[in-house]
Amino acid sequence: MTELGHRRRKWLVGALLGAAVLAVFSPALRCGFVNYDDPAYVTDNWHVRHGFNGAALRWAFTSMDAGNWHPLTWLSHILDCQLYGLAPAGHHLTSLLLHAANAALLFLLLHRLTGAVWRAALVAALFALHPLRVESVAWVSERKDVLSAFFWMLTVSAYVRYAENLKSEISNFKFFYALSLVFFALGLMAKPMLVTLPCVLLLLDYWPLGRWEFGAKFSWRPVVEKIPFFLLAAVSCLLTFLAQDRAEAVASLARFPLGVRLANVPVAYARYLTKTFWPSHLAAYYPYVAWSAGDIIGAVALLAGITAWALWRARKAPYWAVGWFWFLGMLAPVIGLVQAGGQSLADRYSYLPGIGLWIMLVWGLHDLASERPRLREAMTTAAGLAVMLLALMAWHQTGVYRDSGTLWKATLRSYPNCLAAHNFLANWLMGQGRWDEALDHCRQALAILPNDTEARNNLSRVFLRQGKLDEAIAEALQSIQSQPRSAGNHQTLARAYLQKGDFAAAASALREAIQISPDTPDAWCNLGYALLQQGRVAEALPAYERALELNPDYALAHNDLANILLRQGRLDEAMGHFQRAVELTPTFAEAHYNLAGILASRGRLDEAIAHCQTAVALQPGLAPARQRLAALLAARAKNNGR
Numbered sequence: 001m002t003e004l005g006h007r008r009r010k011w012l013v014g015a016l017l018g019a020a021v022l023a024v025f026s027p028a029l030r031c032g033f034v035n036y037d038d039p040a041y042v043t044d045n046w047h048v049r050h051g052f053n054g055a056a057l058r059w060a061f062t063s064m065d066a067g068n069w070h071p072l073t074w075l076s077h078i079l080d081c082q083l084y085g086l087a088p089a090g091h092h093l094t095s096l097l098l099h100a101a102n103a104a105l106l107f108l109l110l111h112r113l114t115g116a117v118w119r120a121a122l123v124a125a126l127f128a129l130h131p132l133r134v135e136s137v138a139w140v141s142e143r144k145d146v147l148s149a150f151f152w153m154l155t156v157s158a159y160v161r162y163a164e165n166l167k168s169e170i171s172n173f174k175f176f177y178a179l180s181l182v183f184f185a186l187g188l189m190a191k192p193m194l195v196t197l198p199c200v201l202l203l204l205d206y207w208p209l210g211r212w213e214f215g216a217k218f219s220w221r222p223v224v225e226k227i228p229f230f231l232l233a234a235v236s237c238l239l240t241f242l243a244q245d246r247a248e249a250v251a252s253l254a255r256f257p258l259g260v261r262l263a264n265v266p267v268a269y270a271r272y273l274t275k276t277f278w279p280s281h282l283a284a285y286y287p288y289v290a291w292s293a294g295d296i297i298g299a300v301a302l303l304a305g306i307t308a309w310a311l312w313r314a315r316k317a318p319y320w321a322v323g324w325f326w327f328l329g330m331l332a333p334v335i336g337l338v339q340a341g342g343q344s345l346a347d348r349y350s351y352l353p354g355i356g357l358w359i360m361l362v363w364g365l366h367d368l369a370s371e372r373p374r375l376r377e378a379m380t381t382a383a384g385l386a387v388m389l390l391a392l393m394a395w396h397q398t399g400v401y402r403d404s405g406t407l408w409k410a411t412l413r414s415y416p417n418c419l420a421a422h423n424f425l426a427n428w429l430m431g432q433g434r435w436d437e438a439l440d441h442c443r444q445a446l447a448i449l450p451n452d453t454e455a456r457n458n459l460s461r462v463f464l465r466q467g468k469l470d471e472a473i474a475e476a477l478q479s480i481q482s483q484p485r486s487a488g489n490h491q492t493l494a495r496a497y498l499q500k501g502d503f504a505a506a507a508s509a510l511r512e513a514i515q516i517s518p519d520t521p522d523a524w525c526n527l528g529y530a531l532l533q534q535g536r537v538a539e540a541l542p543a544y545e546r547a548l549e550l551n552p553d554y555a556l557a558h559n560d561l562a563n564i565l566l567r568q569g570r571l572d573e574a575m576g577h578f579q580r581a582v583e584l585t586p587t588f589a590e591a592h593y594n595l596a597g598i599l600a601s602r603g604r605l606d607e608a609i610a611h612c613q614t615a616v617a618l619q620p621g622l623a624p625a626r627q628r629l630a631a632l633l634a635a636r637a638k639n640n641g642r
Contacts, residue, residue, distance in 0.1 A: 010111060013121050014104035021100040021128050024391045027398040028092040028138040035404040035427050036284060037141035040066050042077055043086060046521055046551040051082035064243035072189040073144040091140045098146040099137045103128035105153035106355065112160055113208045119366055122383055123358045129391040131279045132354065135347040138401040139284075144191035145351050151187030152194055152352060155180050159201055163209050177225070185232055192240040193349070196330045198229035203326055207318035241338075260288065264336050266299035267291050268345045272331065273302070276350065276357050279390070281414040282397055284407050285421055288344045303328075310360075319363040326356025342420060404428035419445050423454045430458070435465050453483040460492050464499060472496040487517035494526055503533040521551040528560060537564060555585035559594060571598060582611070589619035596628060605636045 033043050042048055047059045060074035076094065084090025103124050110120035127133075136145035158180035165173035187194045205211040205222040213219055275282070310324040330353035336344065365383075369376040400410045408425035411418055422445035429438035439462045445455035460475035476493035483489060490513035497506035507530040513523045528543035544561040547554055562577035575598045581591035592615040599608035612629040615622055 009117065010108070013117065014107050017103045017107055017121065017124055017128060018100040020125070020391070021103050022096060024129050024395050025096050025099065025134070025137050025398055027395060028096055028401065029089045031092055031138055031398070031401045032088045032403050033086075033091075033140055034401060034407050035424055035431075036139070036407070037066065038139075041141040041143075042081070042091065045077075046519075048074065048077045049081050049086065050552070052078055064239075064246055067244040067246075068144075068192065069239040069243045070144055070190055070192070072186060073147060073191065076143055076147055076190075077140075088140065091143075092138065095137050095140065095143055095146050098143075098150050099128065099133065102146060102149050102153055105150070105157065109153060109157050109160070110359075112157070113204065116366075119362050122387070123355065123362050125387045126358045126362070126390065127355050129387060129394055130276070130354070131282055131390060131394040131397040132275060132347045132350050134282070134394055134397040134401070135284065136351050138398045139348075142348050145348050148187045148191035148194050149352055151183050151190060152197060155183040155187060155197060156201070156204070158183055160204070160209070163205070163211060167211075181228055181232070184229060188232060188236040192236045193330075193333055193352075195233035195236055195333060198226045198233060199329045200326055201226060201229065203322045203329075207322045261336050263291055263296050264288065264344055266303055267295055268335055269328070269331065270299035270302055271345055272327075272350055272353070273357070275347070276354055279393060282347060283411040283414050283418070283421075284400075285411055285415075285418055285424075286344045286346065287415055287418045287420065288342070317364070317367060320360055323356040323358075323360035323363075326359070327353050329353075330356070405432070417448055419448045419452060419455070422448070423452070423458060426455075426458045430461060430465075435462055438462055451478075451482050453479045453486060453489060456482070457486075457489050457492050460496065464492070464496050469496055469500045473500070485516055487513040487520060487523065490516065491520075491523055491526070494523075494530070498526065498530060503530045506530040507534070519550055521547045521554050521557065524550065525554060525557045525560065528557070532560070532564065537567065540564060553584050555581045555588055555591065558584070559588065559591045562594065566594075566598070571601070574598060575602075587618055589615040589622055589625065592618070593622060593625040593628065596625075596632070600628075600632055600635075605632060605639070608632055609636065 033039075039045070045065075047056050047063070050056060056078050057075075060071040060078065063069075063071075063074065077091075080091045080094055106127060107120050107124035110123055111117060114120065136142045158176045162173050162176035162180060164170075165176060184194070184197060187197070202222060211222050271286075306324060307328075310320040314321040331349060334346070334349045362383075365379055369379050399406075401407055404424065405428050408421045408428065411421040412425070415421065422441045426438040426441040426445065429435070429441065438458065442455050442459040442462060445452055446459070449455070456475045456479040460472045460479065463469075463472035463475060473493065473496045476489060476496055479489045480486070480493060490509045494506045494509035494513065497503070497509060507527060510523050510527040510530060513520065514527065517523070524543050524547035528540040528547065531537075531540035531543060541561070541564050544557050544564065547557040548561065551557070558577040558581040562574040562581070565571075565574035565577065575595065578591055578595035578598060581588055582595060585591070592611040596608040596611040596615065599605075599611065609629065609632045612625055612632055615625040616629055619625070
């Protein structure tokens with residue numbers, strides 16, 4: 001085959017891989033947002049929802065929201081909102097396209113590194129079409145996974161060009177070295193899990209780049225040239241720890257003792273291995289399990305055995321050691337020694353580490369069958385069937401992310417004692433108005449962990465809905481006692497006090513919430529209302545203004561602020577806010593009623609009547625609107641009779 005033919009085949013294979021990804025994961029385009037981080041990342045994030053502006057850009061680079069510093073991820077979500085608003089299909093499409101690009105880039109990278117076409121294609125296909133990839137692709141908040149992986153691929157590709165040009169003494173090798181550092185920095189700004197990339201580069205230096213020379217000719221150059229990479233990784237680690245500590249995302253030793261973590265490490269590695277080659281019982285959240293001594297010893301023995309095999313075969317078949325230590329090393333930051341969150345493992349963490357396992361398998365089987373034609377034919381058929389089976393499983397698994405209810409019910413089918421799944425499902429059920437079912441899941445969650453703050457906060461919300469205010473306050477206070485730095489718990493307590501009419505206590509709880517999370521529009525708006533009910537108008541005004549500064553599209557804040565301005569005789573400003581409230585929420589009956597009052601005072605009776613009629617139609621029980629409508633109709637009739 002000519003050089004042009006080889007090039008065409010290479011690009012054709014890459015394009016086919018991308019097309020296969022788009023087909024297999026296409027159900028994601030019919031999925032919505034879920035209540036697992038999506039509100040914090042997109043749907044309830046006021047900085048993200050309003051698209052690109054100067055304030056959003058500053059926030060993206062300075063924020064440590066969601067327990068991470070990842071400005072590039074924030075910018076990608078902001079861009080999606082700029083392009084698609086809150087239509088979930090557009091957000092899913094971006095993640096899907098990034099994953100398709102990653103599949104093609106991985107193939108091109110492995111082909112450049114090894115010269116192998118079909119082995120590289122098979123590794124890329126097994127990586128890209130595996131059901132473990134679903135979480136990274138179909139969960140909008142995990143955009144950071146596919147985005148950081150995109151820059152990971154570009155970093156390694158630029159580094160390979162650097163190594164090749166350095167060996168060939170081509171003068172532009174410094175350019176590719178600098179480019180790889182830039183791509184690495186961008187990747188870290190998307191997700192800090194890329195901190196292990198310098199170690200992967202060292203592995204690639206050994207095989208297939210062959211840059212390590214041992215014995216008398218040993219050179220430290222491959223190590224020295226990684227120092228800038230390690231420095232960038234160190235900075236990223238520091239920023240990540242600060243962000244997660246600030247968000248209280250780093251679990252304490254009291255919650256997960258060191259012994260529990262150490263026991264989970266070998267078992268988690270073994271479970272990642274198992275789920276790679278037998279992907280069953282996949283879930284959005286894997287709870288911690290008390291493993292037996294036999295489970296732990298068996299996992300340690302398995303890992304030690306594979307490690308010994310990889311080291312023994314390192315000289316004759318270096319891909320064993322490279323693939324294995326790729327897998328072990330890339331998972332190390334998320335294996336649970338420093339526990340972020342409450343999960344024992346996660347599908348998304350295997351996104352890049354799993355590539356090492358496929359390299360081991362594919363290159364190992366190729367060597368085994370290289371001189372056995374019949375075995376090679378059988379393995380080729382088996383590989384094709386495996387890819388198709390994995391693709392079918394991935395297609396089915398993608399549908400699990402259709403909505404929060406589907407996602408958490410699927411998780412509970414596999415793990416009935418998953419505390420987080422009960423809590424998330426209870427939240428979703430409350431949003432659907434299914435309060436009795438939500439109460440049941442709250443109780444199941446508390447049966448698993450009686451002092452769980454999220455379950456108690458949810459229970460408080462259910463009691464609040466049922467009008468059991470004292471019970472709601474008691475649950476909220478207990479939740480705060482367990483987790484005093486939770487702004488959400490303080491806001492739940494404040495809502496209970498507001499409903500009870502204890503506005504001073506509500507204001508106090510809201511100030512606590514604002515101190516913990518200063519950029520929450522709901523807290524500022526509710527604080528304004530609590531202060532207003534106490535007659536503290538001068539303090540309420542800036543609270544509402546701050547709420548609108550954080551979220552200019554907050555209809556309730558516009559309406560309440562307009563009422564204050566109305567009291568102060570600032571009619572033009574008040575009318576502007578009332579008009580904005582009904583523009584943002586056309587079903588806001590009270591805002592229509594209030595706007596009708598100002599319009600009537602300006603002599604614009606027809607418009608005032610129209611808004612009053614709308615208010616009555618939306619809320620027939622709104623007596624003041626009915627009274628105002630009758631008065632306005634009488635006034636218009638009187639005017640027409642003149």
